[in-house]
Structures are given as C-alpha cells and as structure tokens.
Amino acid sequence: MSLVLTPLTTPADVRRLVNARLHAEHLGNDTLSMHAVAVAKAGRAVLLVGDHGAGKSLTGLKMITSMGWHPIAGDTTLVRLGTTGRIDVVGGTRAFVMRRSAVAHWFPALALPIGGGERIDLAESMPIHVEGAPLLCGIVMVTVDRSNCDSPPLRCGQQVTVNALYRASGYLITKVLDDVAAEPLSLVEAPELARHRLRLVRRLASAVRCWWLRGTPGEMAEAIDGMTVEGNQRWAN
Template sequence: MAQIPTARSEPIEVDSENTSLTLADATTQADARRTINARFHAEHLYDDTLSVHGVAVAKAGHAMLLIGDYGAGKSLSGLAMITSMGWSPLAGDTCLVRLNGQGSFDVVGGTRAYVLRRSAIERWFPTFVLGQPDDERVDLAASLPSDASNAVADLAGIVMVAVDGNSFGSPPAPCGEQVAANALYRASGHLLSKILDDAAADPLSLLEDPELARRRLRLVRRLASTIRCWWVRGSPGDIAAAVDAMQREEDRR
C-alpha cells in the first residue's frame, strides 16, 4: 500500500517472536493500516531505522529531510524542489532513516504516496495540471518524476519548514542540537500517536516497549548530533530555493 512505509534497500532483520500481528475481522481498513504502520515502526527500530514523519527528496545521491507539524508545508516545499530544481521524491509522508555502518544516516525508503490538498496546490502551483475527480486530497505520486538511483541516498540535511504566505522568506537559521532532537523525537513517534477508530483498542504506543523507546531516543540523539538541521520559513518556492542553495554550498566544500 502506498501509505505504508517500506524499505528499498536490503530487508530488515526482525525478531521472529515479535512479527506476528492479528487483526479482527471487524477492523476497518484505516485501522489496519495504522496498526501495521505502528508495528513496522517497532520492527524498523530493531534495524536502527527511524520512521520519521517527513518528506524526503534527493539529488545526486544526497537527500534532504523536510520535517514539521501537520500543515507546515513539507509536501509543498518538496513539490517546489521536485518540479523546479531537479530533485526526486523519496518519501511523501513517512521517511525511513537508517544508521549506516559509517556512523552517518541514509534514507532507505518510506511511503510512496505524495498527498496534498487540492486548494493548496491551486494556490501555490496554479499551472500544475490536476486530473479528475475533484477530491480535496490529491495523491501526486504518479505525476512526479522518479529516479531508481535515488532509492537510497545519504542524508545530507534536515530542514524544519514553515510555509508562510505573508512572509518574503527568511535566511536559513541553524537549529540547535537539542531543538533538532526534540523535533525529531516527536516526528519519529507519529506512527504510534494515531487514534484508532475502535474505541476499545489499546493505544498503539504500547507496541514500543521500554527497550525500543530507549533505542529510538538514542537514534534520535545520534541523528541530531550527526546531521545538520536548519529552520526555514517562507513560500514553498522560497524554502525550496534556500534548501537547494544549501545543498549546492555543501557540494562545493
């Protein structure tokens, strides 16, 4: 399913005692997806992989991870980078970030769906051709370019985005390590924070036992201390231009 984050590199190694999952016949499709995603969150942690709420785009083997709260403009900023600056989409909502053998991090997969609100697309990308039907939420995955060579990319930077239509854009501001760690900790737990339709169901957060909770915290701290993080505000185009310029500057070093 396009809304279930999957790894595109080697399969993860899982503890066979923790892989079984039973869903009741009455489980709704939405609850099944939420439960499966929460279980994947736990299984990915066994492989030193975080399931981060964010949009990942890549160019020339380097990935940028755009994070922020719901509605912050992650997808809009990523779309501007994809349509105007030659970046390719890696993940549209949940991004899999894995600690590699060199002590840094790679983007190894995520969700394929790239969903935006039609009204936001029409405001910021008026020339973008949208097909029928007239649903408010539109999955653009089939309309965006893809590059098989970007299936796995080294994580070059993390950007906390805030799309603001009243702003002329602001220069990227570096985030402190603690600020980045707090933001990443929230973003890496979003698959556990969903509320199921079934009012009698247990909280999904119970799928992360204390050992996994500590592992996630260690990975988040490592990620925040290893990968540079910036804060960028402005229109989707402003943010895209700032992020693209940062990566070009890094490439020149």
C-alpha cells in the same frame, strides 16, 4: 509479525496496526520511521519536517518540479543509521498527497488530476528515484508563511532538534484507533525500543544539521537548493 483483529477493527485500523508494527521492526534495524518528506538529488537527500499543513509537500513539490530533485518519500521516511556512521534515506511512502486548493494556489500552472476531492496524490506524475539510498545531508523544519518573505535559514539548537526529531520519529505510534476498546499503539514500542529510538534520534541530531525556514514554498525550496549546492560545509556538524 502477527496481528490480532476483532469485528471492530476497521480497514483504517488495520493499516495503522501494520504501520505501528513496522515502526518497531525498523527500530530493530537501526532505522527511524520519520514523519517527513524526503527529496534527493545527486545522491544526497534532504528531510523536510513539520506538522500537518506546515508545507513539507508543497516545498518538496517545488524542488521536484523546478529544481531537479526526485521524491523519495511523501509522508513517512525511513532513515537508516548504520554502524559505519553513514546515514541513508532507504525509502518510505510513495504517495505524495496534498490539498488540491493549496496546490492550485501555489502552482497555478500545474495540471491536477480531475476529480478525487480535495485530497489528491501527485505521485504518479513525479519522476521516480532510481539511484539507490541517498546520503542524508540535511534536515529542514519548514513553515509556509507568506508574511515572512526572504527569511534566512535559522540553525536549530541541539535540544530543539532532538525534540522535533523524536516527535517525528514516533509518528506511526501516535495514531488513535477507531476501536475505542483497543490499546494505544504506543504500547507496540517496548521501553527498550523507546530508549533505542531516543539514542538513534540523538545520533541523527548530532550528525546532521537541522535548520528552520519560513516563507512561501518557492522561497524555501530555493533556500534549501542553494544550501545543498554550497556543499557539506553548510550541512555537516
């Protein structure tokens, strides 16, 4: 993998360029780079999907600190769709970055790092997952909403799921570079790779159920944990 850097290439752009190339490399190995938080327990993983600020990390933090789940990825999650039909979460970004004010509001008893500004990384204080690549058993689109307490999980339709997952799987190539003369990162994904990504997303949407949840991080975490305890009949299509 080679990169062309110019005097206008900032350190942040280097990171974005590398991630875009990795996105393409992973697609060649039937692996999606998803904008999602991934947590696992007992060999099974759940993806928490949503836009920035939706509450993915807060919900995952509640599952990790109170319900025995382990963090797999805190921002970008690698989902591998093998030829055997098995779908595994094979890694992702270790950083678990959240807004200090949001964590303090929802987790007042949690000790937070001193200093560092509004954005804090809690990865070092979390348990490390050591059980290998867990099987993906469910996908949940989360939205923190204090006015919708005890809202039941809603099953997402197939087209809604495909659209959401396709958008989430293009996360690393939709960034805007600091260099105004640079080409869009999306050009890293050649047409055939884009078609292949859509095929992988359709496979994922047809194999794993996707649900939509609104509520507080604690309410959503409890709902997801309860659904997982019920077993495969709640998740598998």
